[in-house]
Amino acid sequence: MSTLMHVIRENMATNWLGSIVSINCGDSLGVYQGRVSAVDQVSQTISLTRPFHNGVKCLVPEVTFRAGDITELKILEIPGPGGNGPRGDFQQNDLGMSSVGFPGSASQNGTGKLLKKAGSSSSAPQNIPRRADARSQDVAVSPQQHQCSKSYMDRHMESLSQSKVFRRRHNSWSSSSRHPNQATPKKSGVKNGPMKNKDDECFGDDIEEILDTDFDFEGNLALFDKAAVFEEIETYERKSGTRSRGTPNEKSARYRHDENILESEPIVYRRITVPQASKEFCTDSGLVVPSVSYELHKKLLSVAEKHGLTLERRLEMTGVCASQMALSLLGGPNRLNPKNIHQRPTVALLCGPHVKGAQGISCGRHLSNHDVHVILFLPNFVKMLESITNELTLFGKTQGQQVSSVKDLPATPVDLVINCLDCHENAFLRDQPWYKAVVDWANQNRAPVLSIDPPVSEAEQGIDAKWSLALGLPLPLGERAGRVYLCDIGIPQKVFQEVGINYHSPFGCKFVIPLHST
Secondary structure, eight states: OHHHHHHHHIIIHHHHHTTTEEEEEEEHOOEEEEEEEEEOOOTTEEEEEEETTEEEEEESEEEEEEGGGGGGGEEEEEOOOSSSSSOSSSOOOOOOOGTTTTHHHHHHOOOOEEOOOOOOOEEEEEEEOSSTTTTTEEEOOHHHHHHHHHHHHHHHHHHTSSSHHHHHHHHHHHHHTTTTTTTOOOOTTTTTHHHHHHHHHOOOOOOGGSSOOOOOHHHHHOOOHHHHHHHHHHHHHHOOOOOOTTTTTOOOOOOTTTSSSSSOOOOOOOBBBOOOOOOOOEEETTTTEEEOOOHHHHHHHHHHHTOOOOHHHHHHHHHHHHHHHHHHTTTGGHHHHHHHHOOEEEEEEOOSSSSSHHHHHHHHHHHHTOEEEEEEEEOOOEEEEHHHHHHHHHHHTTSOOOOOOGGGOOSSSEEEEEEOOOSSGGGGGGGGGHHHHHHHHHHHSSSSEEEESOOOOOOOOOOOOOOEESSSSSOOOOGOOOOOEEEEOOOOOOHOOOOBBBOOOOTTTTTTEEEEOO
């Protein structure tokens, strides 16, 4: 380092004041760049004005370095002969410490190359060239020094590219960092004319004009009062009668294909009224559907049968609606299509010897017609109801399977269990051995359960259902009934009026709709 200070003492004190240099002080202090303002030969210090530390401008105007802290020194810009300030076109040097002021250092290791001007003497001491004669003086650069300088500039390319000074001086750095054996391209005359003036106008700003802090986007955005601006726009539009595009609260003049452009009457959600409702449900569209007692429901079916809605018709409608719901629960078109013939769903149909059981048999017939594997359980009785006998005759013409013993039911879980065991009358059936055995089988089987027209009392339901299907109007079902659905069995509106029910159909375009507890 004493040799370094000797070089600085001999040359820089007189020739290099005002030069822009880069001083590497190691990993602890980092790299500084700035303009040389003073050199103290006694204390062996060098001072830089307007310094930059690792690419960031320092807060202090001047920094002083001791010789022992300097690891590497690079000359970035040489001042012109007329003064210490920079000039528009300068030659930039990127030299290692071992080559500064040592004309013979490149030839001592045998690897360096020396570029000489014609007529110069190799034995005479060589001074570091100034800016004016930088192209005509001898400069010794070894390959190792060239590689070190290039890697150093690559490391600091990102930080220097942020400043306009680097953009202005990029061409000079590229020419000086070229290998000595490569020829320097000649500049065209156009570049020295109007094009050069344009470059100075674009990239000629001083380094002092660079902003030290980032632009505060959030703070500037807060200065914009959007609500006040839009209010001013709306006020202007109301006065002038014009309408601009994109203003807030602008109502679209377009309507959907299913939207009425005429003003309609207010929607009445309670369109069904009954004499007494202990529980109310609502549809997906918000219509209120009250429940009816079992006695009123029984009277409704009796009056409908009097007007021609016979039991056979009611069984058929119930079977169709229940089978549609079951097909939907089994997967609908995703499950039941010609490509899934090898995955036919299996349904276990549990029926008792009563009208509810006949409804289940009708449902099983329609399911079997839709390529569903139906296993019908019906206990053996000496005398059956006529409705059950007729439904069994039709079911026998399908591919469905009928069993009368619990042992013949599948031991593995099925896709769906349809429960038609329970009824509102004949409570003594729950004490029969076959009933208890079937209930145990259904509870042990992990398949979901669909109950068709379940009884009101939860004590009469031996099997917990996931879904329940009510007929016409729902009964006040409990929690064990699961989610309640309602099906249309074709009762006319005037039949409801005869039993004291003000009725308006809640089904819309469907025959089976879900109900929600209110």
